[in-house]
Amino acid sequence: MKSLAMKNLRGRPVRSAVLIVLAALLTFTALGGTLTVASLGKGLDSLEARLGADVMVVPKEATMKKKFEDIVLQGATGYFYMDSKRAQAVMEREGVGEVSPQFFLASTGSSCCSIPVQIIGIDPATDFTVSPWIKRTYGGELGLYDIVAGSDLNAFVGDKLSFYGVECRVAAKLEKTGTSYDTTVFTNEDTIKALISSSLEKGMNDFEDVDPENCVSCLMINAADGTSPEELVNDINIHVKKVKAYKSGDMISGIAGSLSGVSRMIKLLIAAVWVLGLVILLLAFTMSVNERKKEFAVLRVMGASRGKLAGLVLKEALLTCLTGSLGGAAVGLLVLIPFNGVIEQTLGLPFLLPNFGSIAGICTAAVVLSVLTGAAAAAVSAWRVSRIDTGLILRGEN
Amino acid sequence: MKRTGKEWILGILLLICSLGMSAGVKLCFHACGPKEDGSYMTCHWAEQAVFTIGCVMAVISVLLLIVSNNGMRRGLALALVPAGAGAALIPNTMIKLCMMTDMHCHSVMKPAVIVLGIAAAVLGALYAVICKGEKA
Numbered sequence: 001m002k003s004l005a006m007k008n009l010r011g012r013p014v015r016s017a018v019l020i021v022l023a024a025l026l027t028f029t030a031l032g033g034t035l036t037v038a039s040l041g042k043g044l045d046s047l048e049a050r051l052g053a054d055v056m057v058v059p060k061e062a063t064m065k066k067k068f069e070d071i072v073l074q075g076a077t078g079y080f081y082m083d084s085k086r087a088q089a090v091m092e093r094e095g096v097g098e099v100s101p102q103f104f105l106a107s108t109g110s111s112c113c114s115i116p117v118q119i120i121g122i123d124p125a126t127d128f129t130v131s132p133w134i135k136r137t138y139g140g141e142l143g144l145y146d147i148v149a150g151s152d153l154n155a156f157v158g159d160k161l162s163f164y165g166v167e168c169r170v171a172a173k174l175e176k177t178g179t180s181y182d183t184t185v186f187t188n189e190d191t192i193k194a195l196i197s198s199s200l201e202k203g204m205n206d207f208e209d210v211d212p213e214n215c216v217s218c219l220m221i222n223a224a225d226g227t228s229p230e231e232l233v234n235d236i237n238i239h240v241k242k243v244k245a246y247k248s249g250d251m252i253s254g255i256a257g258s259l260s261g262v263s264r265m266i267k268l269l270i271a272a273v274w275v276l277g278l279v280i281l282l283l284a285f286t287m288s289v290n291e292r293k294k295e296f297a298v299l300r301v302m303g304a305s306r307g308k309l310a311g312l313v314l315k316e317a318l319l320t321c322l323t324g325s326l327g328g329a330a331v332g333l334l335v336l337i338p339f340n341g342v343i344e345q346t347l348g349l350p351f352l353l354p355n356f357g358s359i360a361g362i363c364t365a366a367v368v369l370s371v372l373t374g375a376a377a378a379a380v381s382a383w384r385v386s387r388i389d390t391g392l393i394l395r396g397e398n
Numbered sequence: 399m400k401r402t403g404k405e406w407i408l409g410i411l412l413l414i415c416s417l418g419m420s421a422g423v424k425l426c427f428h429a430c431g432p433k434e435d436g437s438y439m440t441c442h443w444a445e446q447a448v449f450t451i452g453c454v455m456a457v458i459s460v461l462l463l464i465v466s467n468n469g470m471r472r473g474l475a476l477a478l479v480p481a482g483a484g485a486a487l488i489p490n491t492m493i494k495l496c497m498m499t500d501m502h503c504h505s506v507m508k509p510a511v512i513v514l515g516i517a518a519a520v521l522g523a524l525y526a527v528i529c530k531g532e533k534a
Contacts, residue, residue, distance in 0.1 A: 117498070152498055152499035152500050152504075153497055153498055153499070154490070154494065154496060154497045154498065154499060154504070155497060161497075182499075182500070183499075183500055334513055338509030338512060338513060339505070339506070339509050339510075341499065341500055341504060341506075341509075342505050342506055345500060345505065
């Protein structure tokens with residue numbers, strides 16, 4: 001019977017090919033959509049984990065900058081500074097718990113590429129946002145001119161990178177985050193101040209009057225016990241001039257909103273394709289069984305039981321759906337895994353592929369779901385085949 | 399000897415992969431453009447290398463469709479295996495690409511060349527196996 005099912009499929013190559021393509025499309029949509037939604041979710045989780053502070057304080061003029069949120073949230077290239085007095089005034093407010101400054105600088109095109117790299121300086125003694133993340137891959141202390149490269153930078157431990165004429169050594173490489181932080185360079189306070197000085201000497205810094213020894217770009221703050229982040233944000237915004245405090249959760253809400261919109265659209269698309277696919281499969285199997293009634297009647301006359309005929313229809317459906325699903329899954333993986341960088345750039349949202357186990361799980365689920373859908377669509381036709389009246393059909397009365 | 403339908407299909411697929419690689423690397427999944435001073439980054443030379451190997455593979459694929467001798471066809475198909483694998487190894491493994499992996503050469507050229515190169519190598523091996531299975 002299995003060989004008969006194969007022969008039937010080979011005997012009608014066009015019909016079989018259409019069903020295989022349809023099953024492939026169903027699996028591709030389910031796998032691609034689910035993997036994209038999962039990657040967006042993981043990217044957002046990663047971004048939230050990277051923020052790690054309750055409140056972020058930046059100079060007021062920075063908020064006028066184009067792409068301001070991308071700079072502070074996602075490590076997009078750009079920089080701004082405020083003098084240490086303003087930072088000190090913020091630190092002295094009641095309700096401020098842990099506090100650590102960060103320093104931003106964007107490189108000019110380096111020797112290897114024409115696109116600038118964002119450089120973020122941290123104070124290792126006080127930092128509580130980036131250091132835990134760096135410690136996952138680098139346990140040592142960052143020395144002068146040591147840098148930690150984001151995972152998407154094509155630089156490896158021990159490589160030398162030159163910024164504003166200062167040669168820096170790559171001490172470690174970070175894990176992938178799915179955000180622009182993957183193309184960011186992290187370093188300590190002394191190195192970033194040396195780089196800012198060098199950029200000023202070369203006349204390549206927009207802030208010509210900035211004093212590298214007395215400036216910071218932003219303050220990362222955790223509220224003290226008994227103070228809520230909202231209260232701290234309000235207190236700083238009311239009492240400290242020329243700065244703007246943000247609650248981290250509020251800053252990320254814009255990205256979370258876009259991500260939820262994209263996820264909703266993808267889920268809607270998956271549902272539409274599946275409903276359409278199910279209807280087409282139902283029609284295809286019904287039409288196929290209708291036009292093959294005489295063939296089934298002859299098989300009945302030759303001694304095939306009703307169950308065997310139903311089994312034949314189901315086997316044909318399972319074979320086509322399994323072949324198509326495996327093909328669709330292979331194409332889906334070939335598109336999504338190697339080209340995830342293009343998808344991330346196109347969506348403009350944090351995008352981090354799940355680990356291998358999760359991808360394998362999603363892939364298996366998509367294949368099983370597609371095969372079961374095909375089997376369910378064929379089950380109706382199989383039931384009808386098992387009920388045919390051989391005599392009527394062979395006499396040509398049905 | 400007359401070739402089978404499977405050989406025709408594999409031959410045409412190999413030609414598509416090879417032409418896709420040589421033309422695609424110049425038209426759609428090209429490397430990054432020149433810098434402001436007009437000089438090229440290293441990914442440009444990876445693009446040139448892939449283009450050259452792609453052209454060689456395209457010529458071999460055309461010969462695969464023309465040559466009637468079974469043994470020669472097998473040899474040509476086998477030649478595509480290291481050529482395809484070699485092409486897949488060029489971006490970033492043999493010739494370093496740009497510094498940031500979100501740049502065009504990393505995000506588009508590299509995966510496209512790897513997929514096409516491996517596809518050509520697998521199809522070439524499959525063609526050789528099919529040819530071997532047939533009586534001369």
